[in-house]
Amino acid sequence: MVTTVVTRAGLALALASALALALAGLGYRWSWWGVAASFSILRASAFAAAGVAVLALVGIGLAAAGRRWPALIIAVVALAVALVVVWIPRNLQAVARSVPAIHDISTDTDNPPAFVAIAARRAGAPNPAAYDGPEVAAQQKKGYPDLGPVTLPAPPDRVLTAAEALARRLGWEIVAVVPAEGRLEATATTSWFGFKDDVVVRVTPAGTGSRVDVRSKSRVGRSDLGVNAKRIRALLAELSGRLPT
Secondary structure, eight states: OHHHHHHHHHHHHHHHHHHHHHHHHHHHHTTSSOHHHHHHHHHHHHHHHHHHHHHHHHHHHHHHHTTOHHHHHHHHHHHHHHHHHHHHHHHHHHHHHHSOSOOEEESOSSSOOOOSSSGGGGTTOSSOSSOOOHHHHHHHHHHOTTOOOEEESSOHHHHHHHHHHHHHHTTOEEEEEEGGGTEEEEEEEOSSSOOEEEEEEEEEEETTEEEEEEEEEESSOSOOTTHHHHHHHHHHHHHHHHSOO
């Protein structure tokens, strides 16, 4: 009887902590609460899951000692769920520590592409549309020394068209495409929290080809967990694959 209660309680609590973890992001995405509350729920779910893991281990011991195999399976599942709930926030924390605590990334830090059409959408956002400046540029160069513009053999209009097609395929919201200025502006939304990151692609003539610069900036948060740099790398890699250098 005790074994059954312990193992079933462990599974129920493990599932509850997993639900809380999921809602930490989805609640922000659905505008139920702010980002600070989301991160508090995230931390609370991890601490709760750590306690559940201990309870699941007790259940595993009781079930194994009493040869209660169905109860043992329940306890093992509860432990697995709890460990996943603990691991996700811990992994996010580890990623945050491994990248610069910045959120404005550009392939050109001396003359970063500017947000024009998107500027109005960022009005009131914690992170303004203006570039964050030399200090952030220095942190970026130290943390992401590989990031820089690419030169492609195609003319600017073709490159811009390819960039727009890629942005649409990636699910970004296209805000503006201005061929005369070689500018594309779009907004990418993260899958879990629904964070809005704005992207501007600038294509300029370079000899017989084109130079491509990309800037990606989060609307909220201090650290972007490396998402903006990853997004820029992915876009440039795709463009280079379609329009080989």
